[in-house]
Amino acid sequence: MKVWLVAGGAGYIGSHVVKAMYDAGENVVVLDDLSTGAEHNVPDRVPLIVGNILDEHTLAGVFEDHQVEGVVNLVARTQVGESVELPLAHYHQNVEGFRVLLAAMQRAGVRKLVYSSSASVYGMPDVDLVTEDTPCAPMSPYGQTKLIGEWLGEAAHHAFGMDVINLRYFNVAGAAAPHMTDKRVLNLVPMVFEKLTAGLPPEIFGDDYSTPDGTCVRDYIHVADIASAHLAATRFLREQHGVARTFNVGQGRGLSVRELIEVITMVTGHTAEPVVTARRPGDPAKVVADATPIQRELGWTARHSVVDMVASAWQGWCLRHPEARPA
Numbered sequence: 001m002k003v004w005l006v007a008g009g010a011g012y013i014g015s016h017v018v019k020a021m022y023d024a025g026e027n028v029v030v031l032d033d034l035s036t037g038a039e040h041n042v043p044d045r046v047p048l049i050v051g052n053i054l055d056e057h058t059l060a061g062v063f064e065d066h067q068v069e070g071v072v073n074l075v076a077r078t079q080v081g082e083s084v085e086l087p088l089a090h091y092h093q094n095v096e097g098f099r100v101l102l103a104a105m106q107r108a109g110v111r112k113l114v115y116s117s118s119a120s121v122y123g124m125p126d127v128d129l130v131t132e133d134t135p136c137a138p139m140s141p142y143g144q145t146k147l148i149g150e151w152l153g154e155a156a157h158h159a160f161g162m163d164v165i166n167l168r169y170f171n172v173a174g175a176a177a178p179h180m181t182d183k184r185v186l187n188l189v190p191m192v193f194e195k196l197t198a199g200l201p202p203e204i205f206g207d208d209y210s211t212p213d214g215t216c217v218r219d220y221i222h223v224a225d226i227a228s229a230h231l232a233a234t235r236f237l238r239e240q241h242g243v244a245r246t247f248n249v250g251q252g253r254g255l256s257v258r259e260l261i262e263v264i265t266m267v268t269g270h271t272a273e274p275v276v277t278a279r280r281p282g283d284p285a286k287v288v289a290d291a292t293p294i295q296r297e298l299g300w301t302a303r304h305s306v307v308d309m310v311a312s313a314w315q316g317w318c319l320r321h322p323e324a325r326p327a
C-alpha cells in the first residue's frame with residue numbers, strides 16, 4: 001500500500017494536514033519526535049512513528065517498512081524570536097534535518113515532496129500584493145532557514161529529479177476541532193485572547209503605518225485551508241512529473257490589526273478597547289498574498305472566513321481556559 005509520509009504530522013499544522021489527507025481517503029503515516037507535537041493529534045488509524053528526522057537510521061527504517069509515495073515535511077523550529085537567540089539550533093533542525101530527510105528520500109527512491117515554507121521568506125515586502133516572484137529578504141534566522149529549505153528542495157529537483165512543491169503559508173490560525181488549536185501564544189489571535197482573558201485591553205503595536213487605519217495589514221488564513229492546500233499539492237504531484245513549484249497560501253485579502261481585533265471582540269463577546277503601544281522592530285506594514293497561482297494551478301481556494309477562523313480558535317482557547325468566556 002502506497003502512503004504519504006507526513007513528517008511533523010503530530011504538530012499544529014501537521015495534524016490538520018493529516019486529517020485533511022486521511023478524510024480524503026489518502027493513506028498516511030506520521031513521523032514525529034513529539035517535541036512540540038502530541039500523540040493525541042494523530043488519528044487512531046494513522047500509524048505514528050515516534051522518531052527524529054535528524055536520525056538517518058530511523059528514516060531508513062521508515063522507508064523500508066512503508067511504500068512511501070511522497071513526503072510532506074512540516075518539521076521545523078518555528079519561533080521567530082527564538083531563532084534570533086538560538087540561530088544554530090534553528091539551522092540544525094530546519095536545514096540539517098531537512099537535508100538528512102532529503103538524503104534518505106534519495107536513497108529510498110522517493111521523489112515527491114511538499115515543503116512547509118512561510119511568508120517570512122519575504123521579510124519586509126514593499127508591494128501591495130506579494131507574488132511568488134517578489135524578492136525574498138528574510139529578517140530572521142527562522143525565515144532564512146525556510147528559504148534555504150526551498151533551495152534545498154529545488155537543488156534536489158535539479159540534481160536527482162525530486163518533484164517539489166513549496167507552500168508559503170501566510171498568517172495561520174484557527175482549528176478544525178477545539179482540541180486541535182495551537183496551544184502556543186505566538187500570533188495575534190491567541191495574544192488578544194490572552195489579554196481579554198486577563199481582563200486587559202488588547203495591544204496594537206503601532207498605528208502610524210501607511211495603511212488605511214494605520215495598523216499593520218496581514219493575510220489571515222484558516223489552518224484547515226492550509227491543510228487542504230497540502231492535499232491539492234500531493235494530488236498535483238501524483239499527476240505531474242518534472243515539477244518544482246512555489247505557491248503562496250493565503251486568502252489574497254488583507255485585514256488590519258484593528259479590524260482583526262474587532263472580529264475577535266465580536267466573536268468572543270469581550271468589549272475591551274485596544275491600546276496602542278510602540279511599533280515592534282521588523283514588522284512590515286502590509287503582507288498580503290497574491291494567491292491566484294495556487295488557485296489557477298492546483299485548483300485550491302480558501303473556503304473559511306476570518307470569522308470561522310477566530311471562532312474555531314476561540315472554542316479551543318475556552319476549552320483550555322474556561323474562565324475566558326465573558327460572564
Ligand SMILES: NC(=O)c1ccc[n+]([C@@H]2O[C@H](COP(=O)([O-])OP(=O)(O)OC[C@H]3O[C@@H](n4cnc5c(N)ncnc54)[C@H](O)[C@@H]3O)[C@@H](O)[C@H]2O)c1
Nearest residue numbers: 008010011012013032033034035036037052053074076118
Ligand atoms: N504556525 C505558523 O503560523 C506557520 C506559518 C508558516 C509556516 N509554518 C511552518 O509550518 C510547519 C509546522 O509548523 P507548526 O506551527 O505546526 O509547528 P509545530 O511545532 O506544531 O509542528 C512541528 C512538528 O514537528 C515535530 N518535530 C520537531 N522536530 C522534529 C524532529 N527533529 N523530528 C521529527 N519531528 C519533529 C514536532 O513535534 C511537531 O509535531 C513548520 O515547518 C513551520 O515553519 C508555520
